[in-house]
Amino acid sequence: MELIRRLFRRAPPRIPGRLWAEALDSMPCLARLQDGDLRRLQALTERFLAEHAISGAGGFAVTDEIALRIAAQACLPVLNLTLDLYRDMAGVIVYPSAFIVRHSEVDEAGVVHEWEAPMAGEALDAGGAVVLSWEDALEDHEWDDGSNLVIHEFVHKIDMGSGGANGCPPFLAEFHQGIDPARWTRVFTAAYEDFRRRVDAMERRLPADFDEDDDEHLDRYAELAQGLPMDPYGAENPAEFFAVASEAFFVQPAALAAAYGQVVELLEQYYLQKALRAD
Numbered sequence: 645m646e647l648i649r650r651l652f653r654r655a656p657p658r659i660p661g662r663l664w665a666e667a668l669d670s671m672p673c674l675a676r677l678q679d680g681d682l683r684r685l686q687a688l689t690e691r692f693l694a695e696h697a698i699s700g701a702g703g704f705a706v707t708d709e710i711a712l713r714i715a716a717q718a719c720l721p722v723l724n725l726t727l728d729l730y731r732d733m734a735g736v737i738v739y740p741s742a743f744i745v746r747h748s749e750v751d752e753a754g755v756v757h758e759w760e761a762p763m764a765g766e767a768l769d770a771g772g773a774v775v776l777s778w779e780d781a782l783e784d785h786e787w788d789d790g791s792n793l794v795i796h797e798f799v800h801k802i803d804m805g806s807g808g809a810n811g812c813p814p815f816l817a818e819f820h821q822g823i824d825p826a827r828w829t830r831v832f833t834a835a836y837e838d839f840r841r842r843v844d845a846m847e848r849r850l851p852a853d854f855d856e857d858d859d860e861h862l863d864r865y866a867e868l869a870q871g872l873p874m875d876p877y878g879a880e881n882p883a884e885f886f887a888v889a890s891e892a893f894f895v896q897p898a899a900l901a902a903a904y905g906q907v908v909e910l911l912e913q914y915y916l917q918k919a920l921r922a923d
């Protein structure tokens with residue numbers, strides 16, 4: 645069925661030139677791409693928009709401009725790979741701002757803990773959607789500080805293609821023959837452990853009574869975090885390390901490349917893109 649559907653699917657709608665040009669101008673993460681790459685990104689984005697629904701939630705209306713920006717960023721990591729990496733996805737859901745997610749966890753004593761927390765983005769496993777807060781996605785474009793929520797969540801989706809998000813994405817026969825999975829695990833595990841040590845050392849320099857509602861404390865945190873090769877959230881677990889390293893790879897790779905050259909080398913082999921623009 646799938647093949648027949650593909651054969652008879654009409655060509656995806658073309659993105660009007662003015663809309664595409666405006667989208668490119670608004671996203672610093674696409675500035676390093678050369679003209680040929682941008683044309684391929686546009687064609688891939690058109691296919692993405694034809695294949696995946698991007699819908700609003702919490703009263704949010706997704707405009708063409710917003711859908712286009714999300715789709716273009718989602719397509720950046722798979723520009724030289726395949727959209728099939730997003731086949732297992734029930735669309736994209738966009739909230740106006742951070743959304744509340746109910747979490748539950750069973751502790752070692754078997755007690756179930758439940759809590760609610762605001763989230764900027766979430767990639768749901770097992771065929772689920774990618775959920776985004778547009779306010780947070782937009783901040784990444786305005787501040788250009790190396791983070792990119794949309795890329796982050798879609799990288800989780802890629803990672804989930806091989807047995808859940810664990811920091812080891814699926815290696816595809818067509819693209820990744822040159823990657824030794826054992827080396828991937830070795831390099832990423834060593835870098836993750838090192839990064840955790842760096843984040844621990846940074847946190848020891850924070851005020852002992854650190855309060856995340858205190859602006860001075862937050863400024864101090866931001867100042868110390870700038871000394872790290874990437875967002876400290878990458879120390880959370882191997883899946884977050886892979887997602888945060890990928891964000892840095894696509895947006896501001898210099899510090900990551902200086903600290904973890906072998907990670908950047910493997911990400912170049914995985915995404916089949918150069919981290920630093922060759923000019």
Ligand SMILES: [Zn+2]
Pocket residue numbers: 796800884887
């Ligand atoms: Zn994440």
